[in-house]
Amino acid sequence: xxxxxxxxxxxxxxxxxxxxxxxxxxxxxxxxxxxxxxxxxxxxxxxxxxxxxxxxxxxxxxxxxxxxxxxxxxxxxxxxxxxxxxxxxxxxxxxxxxxxxxxxxxxxxxxxxxxxxxxxxxxxxxxxxxxxxxxxxxxxxxxxxxxxxxxxxxxxxxxxxxxxxxxxxxxxxxxxxxxxxxxxxxxxxxxxxxxxxxxxxxxxxxxxxxxxxxxxxxxxxxxxxxxxxxxxxxxxxxxxxxxxxxxxxxxxxxxxxxxxxxxxxxxxxxxxxxxxxxxxxxxxxxxxxxxxxxxxxxxxxxxxxxxxxxxxxxxxxxxxxxxxxxxxxxxxxxxxxxxxxxxxxxxxxxxxxxxxxxxxxxxxxxxxxxxxxxxxxxxxxxxxxxxxxxxxxxxxxxxxxxxxxxxxxxxxxxxxxxxxxxxxxxxxxxxxxxxxxxxxxxxxxxxxxxxxxxxxxxxxxxxxxxxxxxxxxxxxxxxxxxxxxxxxxxxxxxx
Numbered sequence: 001x002x003x004x005x006x007x008x009x010x011x012x013x014x015x016x017x018x019x020x021x022x023x024x025x026x027x028x029x030x031x032x033x034x035x036x037x038x039x040x041x042x043x044x045x046x047x048x049x050x051x052x053x054x055x056x057x058x059x060x061x062x063x064x065x066x067x068x069x070x071x072x073x074x075x076x077x078x079x080x081x082x083x084x085x086x087x088x089x090x091x092x093x094x095x096x097x098x099x100x101x102x103x104x105x106x107x108x109x110x111x112x113x114x115x116x117x118x119x120x121x122x123x124x125x126x127x128x129x130x131x132x133x134x135x136x137x138x139x140x141x142x143x144x145x146x147x148x149x150x151x152x153x154x155x156x157x158x159x160x161x162x163x164x165x166x167x168x169x170x171x172x173x174x175x176x177x178x179x180x181x182x183x184x185x186x187x188x189x190x191x192x193x194x195x196x197x198x199x200x201x202x203x204x205x206x207x208x209x210x211x212x213x214x215x216x217x218x219x220x221x222x223x224x225x226x227x228x229x230x231x232x233x234x235x236x237x238x239x240x241x242x243x244x245x246x247x248x249x250x251x252x253x254x255x256x257x258x259x260x261x262x263x264x265x266x267x268x269x270x271x272x273x274x275x276x277x278x279x280x281x282x283x284x285x286x287x288x289x290x291x292x293x294x295x296x297x298x299x300x301x302x303x304x305x306x307x308x309x310x311x312x313x314x315x316x317x318x319x320x321x322x323x324x325x326x327x328x329x330x331x332x333x334x335x336x337x338x339x340x341x342x343x344x345x346x347x348x349x350x351x352x353x354x355x356x357x358x359x360x361x362x363x364x365x366x367x368x369x370x371x372x373x374x375x376x377x378x379x380x381x382x383x384x385x386x387x388x389x390x391x392x393x394x395x396x397x398x399x400x401x402x403x404x405x406x407x408x409x410x411x412x413x414x415x416x417x418x419x420x421x422x423x424x425x426x427x428x429x430x431x432x433x434x435x436x437x438x439x440x441x442x443x444x445x446x447x448x449x450x451x452x453x454x455x456x457x458x459x460x461x462x463x464x465x466x467x468x469x470x471x472x473x474x475x476x477x478x479x480x481x482x483x484x485x486x487x488x489x490x491x492x493x494x495x
Contacts, residue, residue: 034059269293423459
């Protein structure tokens with residue numbers, strides 16, 4: 001995990017107070033909104049804190065003039081966004097990924113506290129605002145109105161009893177409002193809670209000072225073959241969804257980054273050394289990111305919720321409010337593995353000759369072996385799996401059956417642990433010419449075909465490192481406290 005974006009709705013007083021008191025830079029955001037980046041120059045914090053200060057942005061979302069007849073687009077609201085680099089939580093190299101559970105353990109309170117100390121307008125002395133049914137309102141104004149609706153004959157009580165009364169109401173509209181606003185509204189209804197404890201629970205648990213907006217889930221792979229890996233990945237499956245668009249970027253005829261974009265999600269695979277060098281020119285040959293290939297999924301909160309629900313996790317949706325539900329190793333693994341399985345596929349990368357030998361030595365029937373070798377030839381000639389499937393679909397390839405049949409052949413290749421994308425002779429020559437300085441991060445005895453050499457005629461699938469780490473983590477959780485325990489690597493054996 002690398003970066004987390006948090007946001008908070010502001011009232012107009014806080015928004016304009018910040019803009020009028022602190023230097024800022026205007027950044028065009030869209031036709032109906034403005035974006036400003038707040039400068040650290042005049043913040044009343046010491047120099048050390050300024051180094052750890054996350055990026056702070058202000059947004060002014062204005063009515064869309066083209067849609068002004070639509071009441072849902074006729075409001076103006078203000079938002080503060082902070083971009084937290086997870087390395088800053090530990091004063092680490094900001095270019096490195098940080099394990100999700102470490103972030104959860106240490107939390108964001110110190111960073112949020114720093115931001116609120118530097119920009120006091122973000123503290124709670126300014127009324128907390130929420131977006132509710134298309135309107136920006138004070139949370140207490142909303143709760144007071146709901147109380148008047150639920151108990152029209154009663155006078156408006158103090159805040160603790162407003163919360164208690166709403167939680168005890170049988171009115172469906174009131175219950176819907178409370179469940180929209182609070183993760184556990186029933187806590188307010190408990191008779192044993194004294195009034196000060198009700199407010200203490202409210203102030204410490206909701207609304208959070210900042211809500212989760214986006215998380216960048218990442219994992220890093222250390223390898224001498226970054227450009228070769230990127231070339232192989234571009235020849236993979238990509239995202240099959242119609243809404244996805246992708247692009248590869250080159251430098252000196254070598255792929256240095258791949259970007260895949262779709263609604264609420266962006267996937268990046270890139271040479272971290274090239275990215276840092278292009279950004280600030282500070283990365284030298286001895287930089288710790290010199291051998292680092294970054295795999296990153298930038299996903300908005302709503303997308304994470306939907307993907308987890310598909311997998312049966314937290315399906316009720318009621319405990320999705322707080323950031324801790326998203327910052328944990330299990331969610332991190334689920335999101336990363338889900339997307340990169342689609343893009344890269346399963347099976348390791350071998351040279352074309354090696355894959356043909358593996359297919360011929362497999363237990364498949366001779367007719368199936370012949371079909372699989374035909375598929376491998378087509379994928380190699382068409383420079384990728386996606387192009388191969390497109391050719392099957394449009395009829396320019398006729399000897400592999402339907403698209404569904406062709407996908408069945410690809411699964412057969414996965415079944416014997418090979419990726420249909422093969423290492424070309426040109427890439428093999430480049431691979432052999434590299435002066436290798438990194439070793440496999442996975443025990444070589446776990447590979448199915450030990451006769452093939454890393455960096456000579458074989459490269460492990462990047463997903464293997466992720467799944468290897470996942471299995472180690474799951475085993476440590478299952479056998480917590482045991483000094484000696486074995487790890488079940490069956491999932492890797494079937495890779």
